[in-house]
Amino acid sequence: MMASIARSSLLRQVALVPKLPIATRLASQQSAIVNAARVATFHTTARRDLLPPLPQRVEGTVNDAAPVPETSPSHGSYHWTFDRLVAASLIPLTVAPFAAGSLNPTLDALLCATILIHSHTGFQNIIIDYVPKYRTPRARKLFVWGLNAATVVVGLALYEFETTDVGVTETIKRIWTA
Amino acid sequence: MIAQRAGTTALRRVAGKPNSFFTANVAKLGLAQPLSTTQTRPVATQKITAADAQALLAKQRLNRPVSPHLAIYDKQQTWFGGSAWQRITGSALSGGLYVFATAYLVAPLAGWHLESASLAAAFGALPLAAKGALKFLAAWPFAYHAVNGVRHLAFDLGYGFKRQTIVKTGWYIWGVSVVGGLYLAFFL
Incomplete structure (x- = not known):
């Protein structure tokens, strides 16, 4: 042994x-x-398994065309526009504390909520890109629900922090100038 | 086995298109009678079910090279690409927030002190170099994500899509974010 x-x-x-x-x-x-x-002599580039392919299966026969997903604006253009609006609304909310020194509790809570939504959709995009549903359906489900749970936990924590402590921008300021 | 088959193939070719040398010497070589033109392969086929065939196909597909390969592109696009770093800095910042917030929620149960006062006190007790390094570690991703985020919003509105503009602003973003990160870390 x-x-x-x-x-x-x-x-x-x-x-x-x-x-x-x-x-x-x-x-x-x-x-x-x-x-x-x-x-x-038959290979022009070296084979490097940097990103090995995920497991795959063949739907139908090999000669079938790839299925076109159902179109849905709420998963497509509306979602895209919503993402951009959230990102754009973060600009004034980020600039304001630098200009004013700090944020009042309402704006601070708004900043936290917007960052939370922005983070959630950002992580969602990452999961959608790297954990494809048609290859790893179970891992996809696990990651999506794991993210949902994490976002709920973080939302709760931010609520706790905003209501019992001095607020996120004020905390960063105090740490930054400590 | 392959050598054997190559020999058979050569003989068959000769038999199909006889040349003068060969025909003249057939008797001498003793090949006139036993030369067979049927090809034999030392392999056997077997029937498999459709499901097994599909599984085999899927397994074979895993042996295909992964494309596109990261190394075949221009270095600026692959390693310093704005969209990749937007994602990296964003997930670093958000990941940090998620980790801190979860830790803050379980802090009372675990006996940690993560309220703003103790965090500020702990940070204030660090040496100056460590403070600056930690601040830059947070400030640079923030600066990059903020500035490049604005660039991406401009892209989304259809501005700045000229090739030269993309390349140029891609480098500006790096310069601005490093300078901005240093400013936030050391002069604020």
Whole structure:
């Protein structure tokens, strides 16, 4: 037990190599190099598994066209416009505390709520991009509901913070000038 | 096996298009009679179900190269691209907020002190260099996300789409965000 933990996997691999005469080993290495060179002539770029493909399945037959998703403005253009309005409304809310020194509680709460919505939709976009529904449906569901839960928790925490402490902008100011 | 097949193929070719040398020496070579023109392959096919075939196909597809590859593009687009860093800085800022807010909510249960007064006191006790570094660590992503966010809103309204403009403003954003981050961290 101890020995197997102490020994590194590389050492173990070396130990597993059959004891061949050196001449045979050299010959096999040589042939491996020649084969690699032969294969490499057909490849213009090296293969790097930076982003390995996710699991996939074939819907219908291979000759079927990719299904076009149902159009829905509330998931499309309305959602897009809403996202932009939220982002744009963050500009005055972000500039105001720099101009005025701090924010009053109402504006501070508004800033927190807007940032929360902006963060939530931002994280949603990330999940939609990187956890595709057609490849990893279960992971997608897990991430979406995990985000929903996290946003509820953060909303609750921000409510607590806004009602019991001095507010987000004032806190940042105090930490910044501490 | 392949050598064997290559030999058979060569013989078949010769048999189909006989040349004078070959026909003259057929008897000598003793090949006239037993030369077979049917190709044999040392493999066997087997029937599989449609579901298995689909599974095999899906498995084969995983061996296809992933495209597009990150390394084939212009460096500015891939590594300094505004939209990628917008996402990175945004998720860093929002991730920080989510982590802090969750910690704040469980703080009374865990016995932590995360109220503004103790945070400010703890931060104030740090050495000057650490303060500046931490502030810059927060200020730079904020500056980048804010300035580049405005650029993206301009894109969304249809402005600034000339190729030169995209490249130029892409670099301006980096300059402005670094200067802005340094200003926020050390002069505010």
